[in-house]
Amino acid sequence: MPDRWSRPYDAGQLADRRTDIDFSIPLAALQRLAPQLAGGAGNAQGRASFARERGLAVVDLEVDASVPLTCQRCLAPMAWPVASRAHIAIVADVDTADRVAPEFETVLAPDGRITVGDLVEEELLLSLPIVAMHADSGNCRAIAGGETGEETQKPFAGLAALLQRGPRPDEE
Template sequence: MFDAFDVSIYHCAVMLARLPEYIDPLHLADKRGALKGQIPLHNLKRLADLLFDDSGSVAIELFFQREGRLATVDGRLEAVLQLRCQNCLEALEWPVNSEVKLGIVTSIEQADKLPEEFEPLMLEGETLLLKDLVEEELLLALPAFPKHQHACFETGHFEKDIPTNKAESFVDEKPSSRENPFSILANLKNTGDS
């Protein structure tokens, strides 16, 4: 994907003390820049709201370059997210190792012309929040219904509230004396009132 010369340029561009809050993707692409580092998960507010626990961080490695006139972002995001299992509502460890392949565009027309292997990164101004870019990619990597691989939903947790002998539980119940709510409609229909 990158030759040795490219990699040495990337390493020179990476020497930042910490990741910037805002980035200029087009400028980074022109300079063949790279960003490597970590962002705490609790800083990604929309993602953090979906997590069982927002401790930990996401490791990012992003390379910016141009392919002809197209500015691109390639790289990888790695994190272990603590999701909430939709069966048992307990923590579910979800490893993410997501490949990033974005084409930087400023209009829908440009997005429609992107090669198939690229997803559009819509740039509305010159800069964008780095954490927003990372958060969007992580949100796309989440499963719709996170569930443990094992049978975590055990009926034993709920059986203590249910009578063991169903026949006994219904003996003391009397038939409901409430009138059927639709009987009024049936009476109206029969009498011809409207």
């Protein structure tokens, strides 16, 4: 049986049946998110609860995840916690989206079909920082390691020495 989170459903039917879908989605399976992940990733867990409100198909989406990102200061992996609660209206077109009450996020589904995986991925992408960094620079690998300036290898030092030993006319 395919995972329910990856299956396209008619949002209107889910809403009319007040369907709840519990999910545990491997982060690496989310194609837009995957390139941002640092190494082996865990799962996004939660529940999508569909209902009909003011004629719209809406979903209460709970997503919890620990997303492994690369710290842009020290390039070490770091975990970015996500605990998101979203109230989403699924709409067919932009005109409808414009008329939706402001407490809703909107997701466009022109044919009315959605996958829970897409909703979760969108929510995760909205929750990620523009630039990932350890909140406390003391946690950064490069800075914590510190004071390695003198020991830093100089890969071109050997090359410079080599060039200086090049042949000179007066050495014949």
